[in-house]
Amino acid sequence: MFGCLVAGRLVQTDAVQVASDKFVFNLPDYQNVNHVVIFMLGTVPFPAGMGGAVYFSFPDAVSGGQIWQLLGFITNEKPSAIFRISGLKAAEGGHNPFSMMASSSSSSSSSAAQVGVSVEALDQLAQQTPVSSAAVSTMDSFLQFTQKMLDSLYNYASSFAVSQAQMTPNPTETFIPSSCILKWYENFQRRMTQNPNFWKS
Numbered sequence: 525m526f527g528c529l530v531a532g533r534l535v536q537t538d539a540v541q542v543a544s545d546k547f548v549f550n551l552p553d554y555q556n557v558n559h560v561v562i563f564m565l566g567t568v569p570f571p572a573g574m575g576g577a578v579y580f581s582f583p584d585a586v587s588g589g590q591i592w593q594l595l596g597f598i599t600n601e602k603p604s605a606i607f608r609i610s611g612l613k614a615a616e617g618g619h620n621p622f623s624m625m626a627s628s629s630s631s632s633s634s635s636a637a638q639v640g641v642s643v644e645a646l647d648q649l650a651q652q653t654p655v656s657s658a659a660v661s662t663m664d665s666f667l668q669f670t671q672k673m674l675d676s677l678y679n680y681a682s683s684f685a686v687s688q689a690q691m692t693p694n695p696t697e698t699f700i701p702s703s704c705i706l707k708w709y710e711n712f713q714r715r716m717t718q719n720p721n722f723w724k725s
Contacts, residue, residue, distance in 0.1 A: 593654075
């Protein structure tokens with residue numbers, strides 16, 4: 525029903541079903557993992573009105589137990605999600621549906637972690653708050669990058685600007701009026717504001 529993907533590793537589809545509505549993937553050597561992708565395989569959808577809460581657990585250096593943290597959700601409408609697990613703090617653990625079965629599903633290795641999917645009602649999922657550091661920034665960082673790139677190009681090209689009187693004829697050079705770059709810059713910004721995905725079409 526679910527798959528788990530870590531960059532540089534084979535896709536895992538061997539989730540252990542620890543309860544009728546709970547599935548766990550073992551994640552060895554988790555200290556070297558930055559992001560994890562959880563996705564539905566497309567063979568079995570969630571029942572109507574249900575979705576999957578995605579949790580991450582890692583060994584607590586102090587107590588020796590597992591710390592479980594809510595990363596986010598997947599649903600039939602959003603069948604995959606990427607989560608950042610590097611930098612999660614031990615203090616952010618909390619109540620979770622996997623803590624009761626920790627002894628039966630935990631790995632014996634201190635360098636192993638687990639990703640769990642708990643099938644829950646969509647109403648319940650909407651009331652839960654994932655740890656903030658697990659969210660992967662998407663459009664905001666893309667828009668910021670695009671703005672910085674536009675600024676950089678315009679500033680760089682403008683640094684070579686010369687007036688028509690200062691121009692010396694050179695048959696090997698092509699000159700572009702700075703007004704063209706400025707017009708392109710303003711059009712690109714406007715289009716990004718209207719639809720950040722316009723460049724995909």
